[in-house]
Amino acid sequence: MYAPSELEKLVTVQSLRKKKANGEKFITVALYDAPMAAMAQKSGVETLLVGDSLGMTVLGYDSTVPVTMEQMIYHVEAVARGNKKSLIMGDMPFMTYATTEQALTNATRIMQAGAHMVKMEGGAWLADTVRILSDRGIPVCAHLGLTPQSVHKLGGYRVQGRDEEHAKQILEDALLLDEAGADLVVLECVPADLAKRITKSVSMPTIGIGAGRDCDAQVLVINDILGLTEQPPKFSKNFLVEAEDIPGALRKYAEDVKEGVFPGEEHIFQ
Numbered sequence: 642m643y644a645p646s647e648l649e650k651l652v653t654v655q656s657l658r659k660k661k662a663n664g665e666k667f668i669t670v671a672l673y674d675a676p677m678a679a680m681a682q683k684s685g686v687e688t689l690l691v692g693d694s695l696g697m698t699v700l701g702y703d704s705t706v707p708v709t710m711e712q713m714i715y716h717v718e719a720v721a722r723g724n725k726k727s728l729i730m731g732d733m734p735f736m737t738y739a740t741t742e743q744a745l746t747n748a749t750r751i752m753q754a755g756a757h758m759v760k761m762e763g764g765a766w767l768a769d770t771v772r773i774l775s776d777r778g779i780p781v782c783a784h785l786g787l788t789p790q791s792v793h794k795l796g797g798y799r800v801q802g803r804d805e806e807h808a809k810q811i812l813e814d815a816l817l818l819d820e821a822g823a824d825l826v827v828l829e830c831v832p833a834d835l836a837k838r839i840t841k842s843v844s845m846p847t848i849g850i851g852a853g854r855d856c857d858a859q860v861l862v863i864n865d866i867l868g869l870t871e872q873p874p875k876f877s878k879n880f881l882v883e884a885e886d887i888p889g890a891l892r893k894y895a896e897d898v899k900e901g902v903f904p905g906e907e908h909i910f911q
C-alpha cells in the first residue's frame with residue numbers, strides 16, 4: 642500500500658524523471674487554492690497544476706480563452722501558500738507565449754508567483770521557446786493532444802490523434818519538445834495506444850488525462866475528483882463517493898493510479 646508520508650522531500654524535475662526510470666507512477670491534481678493544495682500534498686499528490694481550467698471550474702467562463710495573467714498569478718500564489726513539498730506547475734494563459742519574448746516575460750511572472758514550472762499548450766512551433774526557457778532555468782511542461790486554448794480552432798473538445806497521420810504528428814511534436822528540453826508533457830484526450838507510444842519514445846515523463854493508463858502519471862481536475870462537475874468528462878471519476886472526506890478522496894485517487902486501477906476501461910479512448 643502506498644504511504645503518503647513517503648513523500649517527505651520537495652518533489653523535483655529530477656525525482657519525477659527517476660520515477661519514470663523506475664516505472665513508478667506519480668499523481669497530479671489541477672487545483673486552485675491554498676487549502677486544496679495543503680490537502681493534496683499531504684495525501685500523496687506529487688505535482689499540483691494551477692491550470693487555466695480555473696476559467697471554467699471557478700470563474701464561470703465557457704472556455705479557458707478569457708483567463709488572464711493576473712488571474713493565474715493570484716491562484717498560483719494561493720496554491721504556493723498552501724504547499725510545502727509538491728511541485729507546482731503554473732499554466733501560461735491563452736496568447737501569453739505567442740512569441741518567445743512574451744513567453745520569457747510571462748513565465749518569469751508565473752515562476753515569481755511561486756510556481757516551479759510553467760505549462761504551455763502546443764507542438765513543434767513551441768520548441769524554440771521551450772529551449773530558450775529551459776536554457777534560462779525555467780522548467781517547462783508541454784501539453785499535446787486536446788489543447789483547450791485552441792478549442793475554437795479544433796471545433797470542440799474532441800479526442801485528438803485518432804487517425805494515423807495525426808497520431809504521427811503528435812508523436813513527432815512530443816519528440817521535438819523532449820529534445821528541446823521540456824521536462825514533462827501532458828497528453829490530453831488521445832487514444833491509449835498513442836499515449837503509450839509517446840511515453841515509451843520520450844525521456845520526459847508523460848502525464849495523461851483521457852490518455853489511457855500507460856502514461857507515467859495521471860492528472861485530474863479537483864472539481865471532477867470531488868463530484869462538483871455537472872457533466873463530468875468520460876475520463877474523470879468522482880472519488881469522493883468512495884471516501885469519507887476530501888483527503889480520503891485524494892488518497893483513493895493516488896492509490897488507484899499507483900495500483901493501475903484508475904483509469905479503468907470506461908475512462909479510456911481507443
Ligand code: KIV
Nearest residue numbers: 671692693694827860
Ligand atoms: O488547465 C488544466 O487544468 C489542464 C489539465 C486539464 C491538464 O490543463
